[in-house]
Amino acid sequence: MRRAEIVTAAFLALLSLYFMWEAGEPSVNAWDPALQKRFGNIGWTDEGPGSGFWPFWLSMIMFLCCVWIAANWFRRLSPPSQSDAPFLDxxxxxxxxxxxxxxxxxxxxxxxxxxxxxxxxxxxxxxxxxxxxxxxxxxxxxxxxxxxxxxxxxxxxxxxxxxxxxxxxxxxxxxxxx
Amino acid sequence: MDVLFSLGQGILVALEPLNLGLAILGVVVGLFVGAMPGLGSVNGVAILLPFTFVIQQMTGSATSPMIFLAAIYYGAMYGGAISSITLGIPGASTAVATTFDGRPMALQGRADRALVTAAVASFVGGTIANILFTAFAPPLAFVALKFGDPEIFALMLLAFATFVGLGGDDIPKTIFSICFGLVLATVGFDIISGEPRLLFFEVQGENLIPGLNAVNWFSRGIQFLVLAIGVYGIGEMIWTINSSRDGVKMSEVNVSFSRIMASIRNFPEAWKGTTIGSLLGFFVGILPAAGATPGSLMSYGVAKMTSRNPQEYGKGAVDGVAAPEAANNSASTGAMLPMMTLGIPGSPTTAVLLAGMVIWGLQPGPALFAEQPDFVWPLIGSFYISNVVALLVNLAFIPLFLWMLRMPFTILAPLIFVLSLVGVYAAYQNIYDVWLMVIIGFAAFFLRMLDYPLAPAVLAIVLGPIAEPKLRQSLLFSDGSFDIFFTRPIAAPITIIALILLFLPLLKLIRDKLRGS
Structure with a gap:
């Protein structure tokens, strides 16, 4: 269980980073040159917050949560991180x-x-x-x-x-x- | 006095044999449509809309067809709880929160209590909403209009804040779950800019898997029921099979009249959840773009937050069933208010009802009450009648619903798998959603094993599509300044309460740490 906890946290952290990368997808057809660059849509654009604003920053919070989960694992605070039972028997x-x-x-x-x-x-x-x-x-x-x-x-x-x-x-x- | 006289007249019209018969038929149809996973009130109302034209031709008025459709709407709200409690699969999005405590109650052998609580709470919620509707319809509609984008976003933030503690004490996993649900809700096309978002990988050309018509898996977005049924239908079922070994018993309920009567007598224990659900549900229901699902989820969160025993929630708390069930019925009546008084539908079902009203030659709007009293008051009267009929029909069918639970688990489990798959297909008519639901179900099982709370993710995927555009439009109004949430008279207090609730667990952690050191 303990190993599964950290492996899952690592996988979800990578998934969060991938979500951040995907959220910053450049818009090839945009007339605004800033939007044609990766991560150009995660902040303020001429149309207000860009299309990547919401998913990017939420994915960032997800990533930080994974770091927090890993810290709890290291300090054996969460129940799965304290368990040596197999994940699946x-x-x-x-x-x-x-x-x-x-x-x-x-x-x-x-x-x-x-x-x-x-x-x-x-x-x-x-x-x-x-x-x-x-x-x-x-x-x-x-x-x-x-x-x-x-x-x-x-x-x-x-x-x-x-x-x-x-x-x-x-x-x-x-x-x-x- | 005029209102009471008009209501009395309306109830008399609603009690005419044809109208009463249509109300009973509508409630029974709605009950079964609502109980079927994947189908909700909108399916029942939309499918039977054409039949109402026949009724209109027979009666020559729009009152009878509208009574029929409103009864289906009511019945479906009652019916959603049935599969949530007995099978653990939300019958409709409005009944997701009922699953949180309804299913644990069924597993503990208290399914009869859960079903009776759901039915009576729905009745109380519906009745309170009807009284509020009757007394305050026109002024409340204009209050609802005062809720602009910042106010609605603040309300959504409050919903998330009340749910931070939903999945247990593991705060990072709960916050992760909320954000994960919100990110999944953004998959597809951005509704403001039209840009594709988070499409992950594209499958071009030939079908990757037999039966899949996959040009792009994620362009349609991830639908709410795909996540909800994946988590509660597939994931929960595999978790039950794994954790209960061979001796799975869903429930040991003995169906008897005396047990059902005892459950009715014990209903007052759920007064708090019922009151919160009835009032909050009605209020959220009248807000444009909100509706019964956010209403029921928020009521559950508030009931838990204000409970003396919040740790019992998720483990079979009676208030945890009463609050969302009172709320979804109350909200469904509330959603009728902006539809009838302003011509603004607050939910997909009311949009179909609005279409019906227009086709029948009515003009919803502020003048409807003044110009069409012969239509309005019998309809409001039918809300009261349908509510009573729905309660009686629901209580009468409880032995049938409990019978499902007495099936051996090795028969019930494959039935739930089949109903989950068919339900998702029936809801979206797309086999890709069925595949995705199964994959999500297996992922949910693994996350559940590691104590990741999944209810917040389900909440987030419902509220995400409402919250994101409201936030972005608010920031557009304010030129990018977050001050807009702190300077408007309605938005500011809601935002501040939400932030306090959001940071409460963190403050508790710091306090405990300081005490420890």
């Missing part, structure tokens, strides 16, 4: 891999078989592999959820979720319900 790593894999798999499947198909596959995976429920229970819930969602979103709310390669299967349903 073997159970945590296993669950993170199983759940994270499932969720990212769901996202990738949306592009292929749409929300409803991906929803079915994800629910089956989670209920059978992680939840260890019976096949009949898993199947019933995994089928019912896309059906309920279809009637709520596509039919009632007219919010059409992507259907990927399964689109042709929905055309008869559109004819009936829409």
């Amino acid at each position: 073997s159970y945590g790593k296993k669950m993170l891999a199983l759940v994270g894999g499932g969720v990212f798999g769901f996202l990738i499947l949306i592009g292929l078989i749409g929300f409803y198909g991906a929803m079915f596959v994800f629910m089956m995976y989670y209920l059978l592999v992680i939840g260890r429920h019976r096949l009949s229970v898993s199947l019933a819930i995994s089928v019912a959820l896309p059906v309920v969602c279809f009637f709520f979103f596509d039919v009632a709310m007219r919010i059409f979720l992507p259907k990927g390669y399964l689109e042709p299967l929905f055309i008869p349903l559109y004819d009936i319900f829409l």
Whole structure:
């Protein structure tokens, strides 16, 4: 935990510096030559405070907070900096891999078989592999959820979720319900 | 006396069978739309706006359709709390603050108490707002207009100041969280200069990931619900799975009539949060460009700040549920005030309602009360009726909402993941937002493990798009001088209180250090 605290603070400090750099992005098309230079937009311009004013100085405060967090880590003031426990134990790593894999798999499947198909596959995976429920229970819930969602979103709310390669299967349903 | 007579007449019209039926239908529709993650009152009102033209043709007046839409608006405000408490996912932006204490209460087996508190606080907030609306509508609208850019920025600063202590005692992590949320809110295009900001990296040409139509990931900005559902839907769920091992129990609530009645009897314990939420919510609601979300977040912050036990907030404080719920209902009525009396919509939902009024042939503005009493008073009467209907419908559905919590966690968890993903897509219709929400969810899990408070970041991404233009326009008025926040009669006291609150933790640290040495 202690190592994770300082590594995260260092990462967030670098992120803050990157935000400051990005906030000062020069405007190539600006008529004011000052704005064509990096960090020309973080102060006063002809139009008042420049576009980088707000994000730049906020990122600066973020960076200073990271320095403060690092100082607290050095002096062992924050609870994570006092803990020698691992950031994630073997159970945590296993669950993170199983759940994270499932969720990212769901996202990738949306592009292929749409929300409803991906929803079915994800629910089956989670209920059978992680939840260890019976096949009949898993199947019933995994089928019912896309059906309920279809009637709520596509039919009632007219919010059409992507259907990927399964689109042709929905055309008869559109004819009936829409 | 005239006002009471007109209100009485209005209530009688609102109680006519057709109008009462529309109010009940609107509340039920709003309740379910509001409870669905990603969808809020604006979705319900916008989707059903075309149906109101049919109602208008049937009745020949604009009163019935407006009663229907106002009931949806009310119902959605009640409904937002349901998923915040039972699932831990804010149903709408207005219910984010309800998650802070509503979810811990559900995890402790007090979901019934949280749901009843939310419902009754919403009712009280709505009723107080209705009374204020009835009595002071025209003068309050003109007070709201006195709030210029410096005053609204000062109010936003006050909101951040009250939230510095929100995430715990780690001050640098809390300030980091606020600034991080504010910076994320700037991603996209600057609304003043039109310059692109913080676009990070551009993905040109072919899709990087199947299903993604990514020409530029960040040009649309980072939407509020992407962060809120990422943090509370995905991040919180992974954290619960990791920290609770195999024995996760969301709640052990036994649904019974007597428990619900006991929760109603115990409601007066939440009087303080309800009062703060009702009054502050109404006031923030009437300000142009503010609305129910800042109102509920600020009320939560003020309730915590003025509490004798602020350490209980975030761990299941009843006032922590009552304050934001009273506030969001109160603010939703408050937001109607500038819309009806000045023709200025204070929120996206009131903008849709305003559009409806114009289409129905009404002219919102100062003359509306004088020229269209047959429309105005039945509508105000329907606010009272809808509020009572919403309370009764909400209480009646509590056993159904609690039933969701009794599902095994290994069924509830994937349902929450699915609803989070579908909810974000339904809200923005963009698969990029869904990817970003999941990535933010995993990042939120890691930060949560290291005690980074994330609620302030969620607050900041809501208030950031209001605060930044107000600050820049104020500085433009003053030619770059910050004196403008200290010299105007309304802005100055608010700014000074905000600065005192902001530096209070630092002063406490210095005091402790001096005592220690």
